[in-house]
Amino acid sequence: MKKVGLIINPVAGMGGRVGLKGTDGVNILRKAIKLGAMKEAPRKALRGIERLLPIKDDIIILTCSGDMGEDQCKGLGFNVRVILESSGNTTSRETMIGASIMEEKKVELLIFVGGDGTARDIYKGVGNRIVTLGIPAGVKIHSPVYANTPEKAGDLALLYLKGENFVVKEEEVIDIDEEAFRKNEVRTRLFGYLKVPYKKEYLQNKKAPTPLKEEENQKAIALDIIDNMIDGVYYIIGPGTTTRAIMEGLNLPYTLLGVDIIKDKKLIKSDCSEKDILQIVSNSKSKLIITPTGGQGYLLGRGNQQISDKVIKKIEKENIYIISSNRKIVELGGKPLLIYTGDKDIDLMLEGYYRVKVGYGIDIMYRVSKG
């Protein structure tokens, strides 16, 4: 019997119907219920997991009690084992704990139901150590760890569990600052990566069902950067998978969420602090290579605070290279890339058109605005 994990965040999606943009935080949730919000996620979960019925006898579902999964699975007649008693008021903590227990129990696939916040909690619980897949139910979904629709999530899970040959990809867990969102400000942040079974027709690349292989695309961009590196110049490599491809291309160790510095294709320092970067930028010729976060397209400001306003002031505009997979550009739907360094003058100074590298020898002219 194959073990499958299931965690439903039953309150995910409740904000949407009543005009709230997400339900992270107890106060907001109360407000949502007061406004008459209904639980969306359990219904959507049903639409997804019922696709697993054909292999019902070959799997056992590990889940949490009540409407975090148990009720839905039993209702459909699956073999169920409850591994966590829910308090009845699902919190992020319960999602996280549930996920890490499932990792211990060695589930083959962890299915979770919710939105960006839920993905974050799952990431906190299991990192990128086990294969996961999201059934979309939340209001905010920017993380491409979710399938396009609950049904597609179910179909994808079915194929994966039936042992089809799959590419497993690391996809971004992105979330936006909910308070800012409510004031019509958008700030995304990269939290980490989850492993998901990849099939282009099924997964959420919300605005861009493109056939490009993200990894190949990243490799091509990295090779362009590597081939054109100038000796003696310091290259400050910002966080992200696109920039990581440069380090991989050079066979250097990397920090996925941190900043690394290289010169003459050799590593100078890993996981640099603002101070480390400032030291190098102040004394030597250097170039900064950054990539936007998926979804909102933040270049600076979220997820890479080490690259501070002070760093930018020193480095000068023409030494900033922007690289991006095609997919991220498509996802922007024409909206500019965003910068939010915390210093208004610097943000203004950085505005304008940049040549964004999207492939080997392929640039696009793209607008950058203050966020």
Place this chain on the structure above:
Amino acid sequence: MKRIDRNHKVRNFHQAKWDEPIIFELSQKGERGILVPEAEEEIVNKVGDGVSSIPKAMRRKELPNLPEINQKRVLMHYLRLSQETLGGDFNVEIGQGTCTVKYNPKINDKLASTEKMTELHPLQDESTVQGILEIMYKTDLCMREISGMDQFTFQPGGGSQAIMTMASLVRMYHRINGEEDQRDEIITTIYSHPSDAAAPALKGYKIINIMPDENGYPDYEAFKKAVSERTAAFFVANPEDTGIFNPRIKEFTDLVTKAGGLNCYDQANANGLLGVTRAKEAGFHMCFFNLHKTFSTPHGCGGPGSGALGVVKELKPYLPKPIVDFNGEKYFLNYELENSIGKVRIFNGVPQAVLKAYAWIMSLGAEGLYEVGKIAVLNNNYLFKKLLEHKAVDAPYIRGKQRVEQVRYTLEKLTEDTGITSGDVARRVMDFGMHYWTSHHPYYIPEPITLEPTESTSKEDLDEYIATLHHIFDEAYENPEIIQGAPHRSTIHQVDESSFDDPEKWAPTWRVYLRKTK
């Protein structure tokens, strides 16, 4: 007897389904499809069996593993497969946007299949091919008038080869001018055909793509920033694949000309502009037409086609050799092109396509071409207006304004509401004897459909197409399962695509299939 009510627009269709085996499965040892002439006895007496003269190591040891099938069965096989192909002559062919699949007049095919065309060897003495040379030359003259260019070549065998040829011309032009190394960038736009980026990239250029602004026009400010002394050329379609015409095109081309670059016009989308506006006035140095699109020659499942490429007179010496010329008395092949890039296709391109295009032009004339341009746009905007009456479909950019000959629509709303994607709908359309194409990748417009009705579609046909799409959109809201499972009434059911990207499983030929399956 009760009168039959045939008042419905949405067709009750089922495609042919012959369940035909793969050709190898039809093999019966000893059967012959055709007999080959035998050499005369006197010849055999003189030279023997012929085969033993071949050096031993070079003789084929075993006969090729081809099937043995009688003629009737071969014919039946391919006729059945033809019936399982939804050619342009059969369906309301407006779904292949950007490809201008219009009516291909039968008379033109008949003219091109006479022996006076098919039985010409390309190296025959010029005096024996005056007819086809005359047609090529006269077509050149027509093309010059239609575009404002000064000389055409018909060597490229398709649009992409024409783009590659344009990029070759650009490289040679700057090479002769001593600026080849300096000018290493080509600018194009996101909604131009992908080959406008890919073919120049093949010719060693760095590509800079211009994104659309909020109205869908190429962003002029970005363009200004992109043009420099490194610019070799600007490759663009206008209208782009959205059907939006860039009214500032002359400002774009002027910028490039001033910076020393060349302007290259991809006229794949020319159908709505015939007799209305031309490449020359918009500041282009070269342009090409797909004769198999705008000029009605059939697509043949993907060629042979023709990419007629025209240039201003300054660029004539760079064209591939030879061009068809006329000295007042006779037509001839002119090799006197001092800076020629050489050749791009062997011999003289695809002359039978040129002949068909010529016949088409000659059945319409200037007034006819103008009518084509007008009606292509009328049909498109009618379809546009009517389709958008359904909530499921929308088209981004320049609201309330007209499109030229095509529109890239979006089903984003439908997908959000029902989970049904444009790809799903595309499979369902086949159940009604039609098809449509989504878009080139990547999808900059989400859940896209690209439709181009051309002048060949009647109002009746348009109404049927619209009614069918609306019917399917309604299904998506009411009965999405039927769309998810589609096609139901096409030749086959959904293909299991899981092997296509897996080197262990993919089966590009029958022999590989036999080896990899049990």
Place this chain on the structure above:
Amino acid sequence: MTIRGYKNHPYIPNSDEEIQKLMLKEIGLENLEDLHKEIPEELKLKSNMNLPKPYKSEYELKRGIDSILKKNKTCKEYINFLGAGCWQHYVPAVCDEINSRSEFLTAYAGEPYNDHGRFQTLFEYESLVAELVDMDVVNVPTFDWPQAAATSLRMASRITGRREVLVVGTIDKDKLMIMKNYCDPGVNITLVEYDKETGKMDLEDLKSRLSNEIAAVYFENPSFLGFIEDQGEMISKLAHDVGAISVVGVDPSSLGVLAPPSHYGADIICGDLQPLGIHMNYGGGQSGFISTRDEEKFVMEFPSRLFGVAPTIKEGEYGFGDIAYERTSFGNLREKGKEYVGTQTALWGITAGVYLSLMGPHGMYELGQNIMQKSLYAIGELNKINGIKGSRFSSIGFKEFVVDFNGTGKTVAEINKELLEKGVFGGKDLSKDFPELGQCSLYCVTEIHLKEDIDKLVMDIKEIVER
């Protein structure tokens, strides 16, 4: 307004003014001119284009075009001995019947469902040619042989990461021009010397040029000048020894009797499909193919589409689709040489499939045998004429051979001119492209030539040179 349209034209259903009014009203416009509001006035034409007056009926059109075409003299009216990359073979009636079917002729880019037949026929063509060349993978056809050869070299360059290729010295100079343009910049072509007696590749010269910078060695069988290159195994071995790829161009009509290049070390095979049931069409019948082994490193470098077979969700049903489709849009990394795919020559692929289905193994053998016999006969008879060598090279050939007129005191041009007057298209004049051969001409003999045709040629030439 000085521009006028053409009302009630049979190709334009909505050129009727009543319908136009109705449709215009529907979209809220007054007249047809309003349809191009988005185009600036300064870019608009102000009067009708200056084109010839159109024919007013289909009948007049046919009369008009026929009267131009009538000026052509065809290879049915004359006896043709021209080859050189486009060959006159018999085209079985079934081939024409199939490729003129409206369904195939007017289809384009439908999906594997509505165009199931198109996918299956092209898959079958790939599979049939694969048997002929005894390789695993064959592409949906490219423009022509030179294009196939050029792409093969670019593929080899990407696979090996090298930029230099060696090409056989007896290659067609027009083909070479196409390959050079397509490979420029990025892949450099150098010619290898050939043996002046046999025509075969000069192996010493090849060895001296081979190094670890060479991506590929390209040669042909039969060669452009007709003779069979029987050193294929050695050439491939020498190439492989330095890590280069062996690319061989081939005339598929020879493969009933000649060993396919895969049997002597070829890694990539290319060639032209035109001899397989496709009319010459003044050069419009050319169509290229590329074939490799079923190895990922080769498959992933094809720029062309590859149609593969697969099951559908319904038991017992064949379905088709694109193999490794993503490679066509964004496959290459380091080499900027990203090729492209577009409308090429699919209809000729279908036709070649029909041809091979009809011919079968025995038909292809008999075709090859017939051509061998006829060309040997022609060479022997020409040899009997004073001052003429039936074959300039000592190697045995297939279908084509170089006739040496140097001993006649006449140029090929002069001889061809006289032949023309006698109703014969003489061979291709090689004096410009191969000046080292002097006055030589490339002749082509196939199964369409009867003994009497060859005898007439010999008699005519004899008369011309001995007069």
